[in-house]
Every structure is written in structure tokens, then in C-alpha cells.
Amino acid sequence: MEQRTPTLRNVAWLWFGITIAVLVVGFRQAIFLVPAEATMGDVHRIFYYHLPHAVLGLIFPYVNFVASLAFLFWRRRDPLKALTADALAVAAAEVTVLYVGICLATGMLWGKPAWGIWWAWDARLTSELLLWLLYVSYLLLRRYSPSGQAGTVGAVLSVFAAIDVPIVYMSIQWWRTQHPAPVFGPNGGGVDHRFYPAILWNMAGWLMWGVLIMLFRFALERRRQLAEQEAALQAIEASLEIPR
Amino acid sequence: MTWHSFLNFSTMGHRHIFFVYAGVWIAQGGYLAWIAWNWAHTKNIRH
Numbered sequence: 001m002e003q004r005t006p007t008l009r010n011v012a013w014l015w016f017g018i019t020i021a022v023l024v025v026g027f028r029q030a031i032f033l034v035p036a037e038a039t040m041g042d043v044h045r046i047f048y049y050h051l052p053h054a055v056l057g058l059i060f061p062y063v064n065f066v067a068s069l070a071f072l073f074w075r076r077r078d079p080l081k082a083l084t085a086d087a088l089a090v091a092a093a094e095v096t097v098l099y100v101g102i103c104l105a106t107g108m109l110w111g112k113p114a115w116g117i118w119w120a121w122d123a124r125l126t127s128e129l130l131l132w133l134l135y136v137s138y139l140l141l142r143r144y145s146p147s148g149q150a151g152t153v154g155a156v157l158s159v160f161a162a163i164d165v166p167i168v169y170m171s172i173q174w175w176r177t178q179h180p181a182p183v184f185g186p187n188g189g190g191v192d193h194r195f196y197p198a199i200l201w202n203m204a205g206w207l208m209w210g211v212l213i214m215l216f217r218f219a220l221e222r223r224r225q226l227a228e229q230e231a232a233l234q235a236i237e238a239s240l241e242i243p244r
Numbered sequence: 245m246t247w248h249s250f251l252n253f254s255t256m257g258h259r260h261i262f263f264v265y266a267g268v269w270i271a272q273g274g275y276l277a278w279i280a281w282n283w284a285h286t287k288n289i290r291h
Contacts, residue, residue: 005290027265031245042245043257046264053268098275106264113257213276220283227287 012216019208026201034198046110048198050103052206057099057128058165060210061135064092065162068155075152086151087221089158093138095214100132120178123171131168134161 030048037044067089074082107125108118119125138157142150172181183191191199253259 109260
């Protein structure tokens with residue numbers, strides 16, 4: 001561990017530096033280089049930050065889901081592995097709340113100048129809000145559950161919360177919505193090829209950023225778990241000491 | 245767009261572009277800073 005830590009730290013700093021560089025290129029592409037969209041003009045540039053957060057906000061819940069299933073599988077068979085899975089689950093849930101929250105906020109800031117309204121209770125926006133509320137409730141449940149039960153209760157909720165992800169994704173195909181129809185995929189309307197550099201640089205940048213903060217949050221949770229175990233062990237040892 | 249038009253707050257559209265780009269960096273950077281602060285203030289028992 002003594003040898004591995006400096007290497008991991010160097011990799012993390014290198015990853016951080018490359019991520020910032022990619023995000024700066026993405027920002028330059030989105031604001032200064034790609035042309036304005038014909039109908040919406042410059043307001044369309046909000047899309048380059050809205051889209052990556054919307055897409056990644058539907059991927060991080062699955063990291064939480066898989067980690068929660070792993071926790072439920074290992075919690076009696078191998079409690080140490082279960083703790084590691086639980087740390088990954090909480091990290092993924094927090095990043096989900098952040099990305100989905102940004103997706104909702106940027107969508108509203110785009111909707112007002114583009115549609116003339118901040119919000120519409122259509123299937124896409126409502127299911128996305130529900131997704132955010134589910135992961136906020138997941139974090140609150142963990143925070144206020146009795147000690148020792150937080151992981152299990154949270155993991156069970158996580159399984160239900162993950163059901164909303166495909167509903168969010170398919171909502172613009174299943175129902176008629178205020179939100180535009182898909183632009184990518186087999187049924188997508190497509191976008192002008194001149195917009196691709198801004199889309200791809202920002203997708204890459206916010207993906208790399210998301211992975212970075214999720215792994216950093218995971219490492220923090222592991223450090224907190226180990227410190228908690230150490231404190232519990234010391235308390236048990238202290239209680240077993242016989243006064244002379 | 246230029247820096248001048250990016251920082252032009254005369255129309256709602258331009259204000260919202262700035263709010264989105266600044267707000268995303270503040271939210272993401274704030275979360276990273278919160279993790280880093282907790283990292284520095286959580287005891288590392290491996291050392």
C-alpha cells in the first residue's frame with residue numbers, strides 16, 4: 001500500500017490535468033468555434049453542457065445499481081467486499097444527484113428563452129425530476145437510517161430507483177412531450193455535423209470529470225469506513241481493559 | 245460568439261448561457277472541493 005498510493009496519486013493528478021484540458025477545449029468549441037444554430041441562435045449553446053449531464057445522469061445510476069446488487073450479494077458472504085461495494089454505491093448516487101440536478105437546472109435555463117416557460121409537466125421532465133428525487137431520498141435515507149442498516153435499506157431503494165432510468169430514456173418516444181424528440185440513435189433527427197466537435201469534446205470532458213469525482217468520492221468513503229472501523233475497534237479494546 | 249458577447253447580459257438568452265456555463269463549473273468545482281476538504285479532514289489509518 002505504501003508503494004501503491006503515490007502511483008495512484010500521480011495517475012489521479014494526471015487524469016485531473018487531462019480532464020481540465022479536455023473541458024477547456026470543449027468550452028472553447030461550444031462558445032467560440034461552432035456556429036450558432038439557425039432557429040435558436042446562441043441560446044442553443046446551452047445544449048453542449050445540458051446533453052452530457054443528461055446522458056451521464058442516466059449512466060451513473062447503473063453504477064449505483066450494480067454496486068447495490070453486489071452489496072446485497074456480499075453482505076452476509078463477505079462483509080468486507082460488501083463495504084467496498086457500498087462505498088461505490090454512495091459515490092455513484094451522489095454523482096447521479098449532481099449530474100441529474102445540473103441537467104434539470106440547465107434544461108430550465110434553456111427552456112425559458114427557447115419555449116417561453118421554465119417547466120412543463122411532460123413525461124420527460126417529470127420522470128427526470130422523479131429520478132433526481134429518488135436519489136436525493138436514497139442519500140437522505142442512508143443519512144438518517146439506524147447505524148448498520150443504512151447500506152441494506154439504501155441498496156433496496158436503489159434497485160427500485162434504477163427502474164426509472166429506462167422510463168426517462170424512453171419517455172420522449174413513448175409519449176408526446178414538450179421536450180424535443182431524440183436527436184441521436186436509430187429514431188433520432190440528427191444534428192448538423194458542424195456541431196459535433198463541441199458535442200464530443202464536452203461529452204468526453206464531463207465523462208472524465210464524472211469518473212474522477214466518483215472515484216475520489218469512493219476513496220473518501222473507504223477512508224471514512226476504515227477510520228470508523230478503527231475507532232470501533234479501539235472502543236472495544238478500551239472496554240475490555242480490566243482496571244488494576 | 246466572443247468573450248464580449250458571452251459576457252453580454254442585455255438579453256435573457258445571453259444571461260442564461262452565462263448562468264449555465266458559470267453555474268455548472270461552480271457546482272462541479274464545489275462538489276470536488278467538498279470531497280477534497282473531507283479527504284483532508286478524515287483520518288487516514290493506513291499510515
